[in-house]
Amino acid sequence: MMHYWVGNLGHFFVITSFVTAIAAAFAYFRAAATEDLGNKNAWLINGRTGYYLHAVAIVGVCVLLFVIICNHYFEYHYAYSHSDKKLSTDYLISTFWNGQEGSFLLWMFWQALLGIVLIHTNKFWEAPVMTVFALVQAFLASMILGVVLPGISVKIGSSPFILLREVMQDAPIFKTNPNFIPEDGTGLNPLLQNYWMVIHPPTLFLGFATTLVPFSFCIAGLWFKKYREWIRPSLPWALFSAAVLGLGILMGGYWAYETLNFGGYWNWDPVENGVYVPWLVLVGSIHTMISYKNSETALKASVILVIATFILILYSTFLTRSGVLGDTSVHSFTDLGLSGQLLAYLLFFAVAAIVLAIVRWREIPSSKEEAAVYSREFWIFIGVITLCFMGFQVLIPTSFPVWNQFVGLFGIKSSLAPPGDQIAFYSKFQLWFAIIIAFLSGAVQFLWWKKIDVRTWMQQLIIPFVVALLAALIIVNVRKVFDIRFVLMLLGGLFTICANAKIIIQLMRTSPGLSGGAVAHIGVGLMLIGVMFSAGYSRVVSLNNTGMMISKDFSDEFNRDNLILFINEPRTMWGYDIEYMGERLVPRYHGGYVRSSDVVTTVDKDLVITKIPQNLEGVAYKAGDTIRVKGEDTYYEIQLRKDGKTYKLHPRAQINQEMGGILASPDIYRTVSADLYTHVSSVMNTTEEPEWSPLQEDTVRQGQQFFANDYVTVLESVERVNTVEGVTLGDQDVAVRAHIRIQGERGDYIAEPLFVIKDKMVGRISDEVKDLGLRFTLLSIHPETNTFVVGVNTRQKDWVIIKAMEKPFINILWIGTLVLMAGFGIAMVRRFREFIKMRAKGQE
Known part of the structure; x- marks a missing residue:
């Protein structure tokens, strides 16, 4: 219907x-x-x-x-x-x-x-x-x-x-x-079937929406000629916007880290860049607005940056939804024929805002005094300029496809292309900008609260710098950080942490509510240290040390950095015994997950629970209950063993030709000092019929041992059975089942092949032991000698190819993000309270 x-x-x-x-x-x-x-x-x-x-x-x-x-x-x-x-x-x-x-x-x-x-x-x-x-x-x-x-x-x-x-x-x-x-x-898309995709987009789009609030106040201020007054109501919203948009970006990074298999949390994809750039400009606008509230400077800069933030959000929307990035980004939407509307949307507000700002420009108050080199206004301006340069260094190469299409309208051919190695290209520039921001975040904070002379300023910086320098020297020698770029980044991060920690200690005695900026800058310092270690000193630990390439069809890098694991055959990696334990099909039901290999049998699209596992305790199900399947995921169980302890990783993979072959999501074993990040690079195609070896025949008696592909095997018993699944036996038919025990690496396995005589015709039903790559067939029975002929076929054992990376101190990055959000929250609450007080006094 x-x-x-x-x-x-x-x-x-x-x-x-x-x-x-x-x-x-x-x-x-x-x-x-x-x-x-x-x-x-x-x-x-x-x-x-x-x-x-x-x-x-x-x-x-x-x-x-x-x-x-x-x-x-x-x-x-x-x-x-x-x-x-x-x-x-x-x-x-x-x-x-x-x-x-x-x-x-x-x-x-x-x-x-x-x-x-x-x-x-x-x-x-x-x-x-x-x-x-x-x-x-x-x-x-x-x-x-x-x-x-x-x-x-x-x-x-x-x-x-x-x-x-x-x-x-x-x-x-x-x-x-x-x-x-x-x-x-x-x-x-299986890669979007992640809990972060439930909360990340709403957070990100709330961040998009909140950038409209400061923009609207700015336009209202220019329109009504209230050039100063718009700052107060818009500042708390700008802080809220920076916090929410930043949180949305970081959620996306964590989703990528947990779900995608490129080995990190930021890939400098054009869609990622399209959100990163306006966030940087928004943070810059917050600093200029606060600077204006404190010293009557940077009002014009605030107008420019607030307008630029919203226009860049619209430009990001145009980039991701017009189809212009279709060949350069896996995250962009396809064109639904809306590119003209999107362009009109962008141009309408960009032109209107710019024209209004130009018309009002001469009337906007500005400070006539030049800022001293050691004044907070000067260094805030330097910091804001650095943030803008950070943004536009990313924006320009990202916009090459737009430029190519634009000049193409005039018959001019342009073949500018974004960098091939995006991570290396953007990181080499962004790293130096980050170093400048790190040192400014520590040094300028002491100028923030009051005007001080150069001598006093330097005295305030001595202790934080010395502490940071000593800590950096220790870390450099212990962790072997010898790249000068990373040494400076480490020192800058430590310096901003120490300097802002000193300010917080001073504020706690008098005005703890003013500590939002210092807390946020500590978060920035922690993030930079976390990025430096997790990205700069990330290392591949699944190195192929066998001396043999996995396959000539793979690149040299793939053969070097990946490890093939055969089921139940341990290998040593990163100080662990690592072993592939097999495929785990995980059906979903409405209350969570059940593992079919352990707890259920599958009948059509239903699950029949055979026993109640620990993860179903408290759920109203009992053995024999039937529940409806909601879908299924395929995981590959990898066990790590060290010092008598066993740890399980379950990276996910799915063969999906429509989406480029294998879709893999990592699993992460977390420690305090590092993450072991493991993902599946290639899997055995279990949908194809395996290639079996020629049949090996062994004539044995009951209780006699023999070898099946080097596994010790014994024919324990042979017995007549009255029923065979899928076969109707008559009175004159005979069915015999052999009971064969095989000693595998992980314990004993049982194979039960059948020998059937139906309507005077012989049939044989083989039994496969998948973990061992063995198939047993009861070929014939010799009553006169009381012997049995058992046939054995072998195939390649189940395997999986994995890549594992060590991400040192990545937890510092995640902690830093939380601290940054906390700093924004403290500052936002303070500014909202100020605005409410002023509104109560009629000074809205």
């Missing part, structure tokens, strides 16, 4: 959200432009009403799209393309923002909520700020309209409620059966 009502209602809400956003923008614009208080209030009421209706419509669209996804209405293209019936509830939620339309909707949802918060907290700024907000919402709503203008056949937006048959009009099935509904969807 087709569920047209959901899509029709959804289309109605989408159109409503677009119309009400335009209406709200117009009403708020009139409220901002009129001087008459009566008319202003009337227009404000209209603006609020329009915006509330817009927010309700957005919520309605979200709810209906969830209904389509969760109820598996595969007649809709969005549900069919991004989900299937096997996905558990959490992954069904993540499919909501897996497509372009859903991610635009998520962005709109956050901005709708932020707009309502601003309506109730910033009465003075409501009209101009909400004019900008509603305009942005109207542009975003147009991205999901899915309307074709009659007469000119111009499509505006891509609707999440479009039917599958409308997208696949040429498919034969829809020509014969327009109401055809697929049984299942195409599913979610």
Whole structure:
């Protein structure tokens, strides 16, 4: 049955959200432009009403799209393309923002909520700020309209409620059966089936949405000629935005570390760069705004940076959604025909903001005094310039594909390409910028609180620098850090930690609420040290020391850095005995995971629990219960043994030809000092029939030992059986089963081949011991000599190729990120409190 009502209602809400956003923008614009208080209030009421209706419509669209996804209405293209019936509830939620339309909707949802918060907290700024907000919402709503203008056949937006048959009009099935509904969807990319994908995109898009708040206040300030006043209400929001956007970026890095197999957390992918650059500029704008509040300088710089942050977010959106990065980034969306709209969206706000800033430029107050070389304003300016250079060094090469397409419009051929080795190219520049930031973060903090002369400043820096230098010397010698770049990075990180720690100690006695900046800078120092060790001194520990290449089909680097493990054959690596224990098929059920090899048998698409394992304690299941499978993951159990302790790693891999072959996710064995990061590089294709050796025949008696591929084997017994699975035995038929015990590396295995005489014809049913690569067949029985002929075939044992890397002190990086977020949080709370106090005094 087709569920047209959901899509029709959804289309109605989408159109409503677009119309009400335009209406709200117009009403708020009139409220901002009129001087008459009566008319202003009337227009404000209209603006609020329009915006509330817009927010309700957005919520309605979200709810209906969830209904389509969760109820598996595969007649809709969005549900069919991004989900299937096997996905558990959490992954069904993540499919909501897996497509372009859903991610635009998520962005709109956050901005709708932020707009309502601003309506109730910033009465003075409501009209101009909400004019900008509603305009942005109207542009975003147009991205999901899915309307074709009659007469000119111009499509505006891509609707999440479009039917599958409308997208696949040429498919034969829809020509014969327009109401055809697929049984299942195409599913979610296995690499996106991760809990970080449930929380990372909402956090990142909340960060995108929050950059609109400072931008709106800035535009409102320029519009109303309130050049100074906009700083106070926008600063706490800028801090909130930097914290949330930074957290979203770091979540993405941790997802990449846990899920992808490139061996790190940051790959300098163009999509990653597109978010990293505006975050750097946003952090710079925070410093200039705080500098202005303290000393009446850097107001013009604040205007430029706040505008630049939002425009760069829009530019990032254009990069990732226009299809321009299709050949250079695995993370970018394909072009849905929205590139023209995206460009119009970008240019409208960029041109409007720049023109307004130029018109008002001469009126914006600026300090006439030159900042002294040892003043905080001068060094803050140097730090902000460094952050901007960091950003634009990344932005320019990332934008080469855009430049190529732009000049191509004029018939000019350009073949500029992003760097081949992205990590090496960007890191060699970013490392030096990071060193400068590290030393500035320590030194400038002592100038932040009060003006001091050069002598006093130097005296304040002596103790932190000496402590940092001594600590660096010890670490350099113990950890063998001899690369001058990393030595300076280590020293800079330690220096900013020591300097800001001293400031925090001083502030704790008087004003602990002022410590946000110092805490954030300690986080930066910890992050730099963590990055230096985990990236600069990461090493491959799965080195192939056999003297033989794995395969000539692989590169020299692959053969050198990867290790082939045969099942139940230990190897020594990184001081551990490492052993491949076999494939683990892990079906999902609605409460978690069960391991089929240990606890269940599979019947069609159901699981029948044969015993209750430890991880199901407290769950209302008992032996013999049947539960529905939600999907399955394939893991490869790797055991590490050292000093009598056993540790298990379960890297995941899936052969998926549609996505480039093998999709591998790592598993990580964590210690205090390092992570052992292991992923599967290649796996044995178990879907193909293995190549068996020629049959080896052995004539043995019961109880007699013989060798099967060097394994000690004994024929323990031969007995008649009355039933054989899949075979109906008559009164004159005979079935005999042999009981064969094989001594393997991990204990004894049992093989039970069958010899069947049915309708006077001989049949043989072999039994395979997969862990040992052996197949046993009872070939014949000789009653006169009481002997049996056992046939043995051998094949290559199951294997897996792994790569393992040691990531030293990576925990320092993760701790640093948490400290950085804590610093932003402390500073944000302080600024919000200041704003609330000023608003209470009528100085909003």
